[in-house]
Amino acid sequence: MKLLKEYYFDVSFVILIIFYNYLTKVWDKFNLIGLSLIIISLPFWLLAREQLGDSFTVKPRAIKLVTSGLYSKIRNPIYLFSSLTVFGAILPSRNLVQYFLFFILVIIQIVRIKKEERVLEKKYGKKYLRYKAKTPL
Secondary structure (H helix, E strand, O other): OOOHOHHHHHHHHHHHHHHHHHHHOOOHHHHHHHHHHHHHHHHHHHHHHHHHHHHHOOOOOOOOOOOOOHHHHHEEEEEEEEHHHHHHHHHHHHHHHHHHHHHHHHHHHHHHHHHHHHHHHHOOOOOHHHHHHOOOO
């Protein structure tokens, strides 16, 4: 329950998109693919947020270098799995506005990743660069 309370906005946002795109349309392969993406990626998104713990911030800050759990395999699992979840939510819409907004979201996330990388590299130096070199995305 704690996990849902902490990330209520994220989950609520996806649920609203799902209601709009999944309950107002006739189901087809896009709905099935999108729902599959949501079912697979949403738990990983929430797990990544949980594993990041107190290091999760709105503004990029180097509180702690998290390199365990999902972060041992993927440098940015929150961005990856949140993008997959949102894409799964909008896929059945076939709405260019939603697709465009998703594209903007991805660009914003890439910019944020670059800012976070600079902050982490500045604080952790070679330790972060080694982690970055061995861990994709």
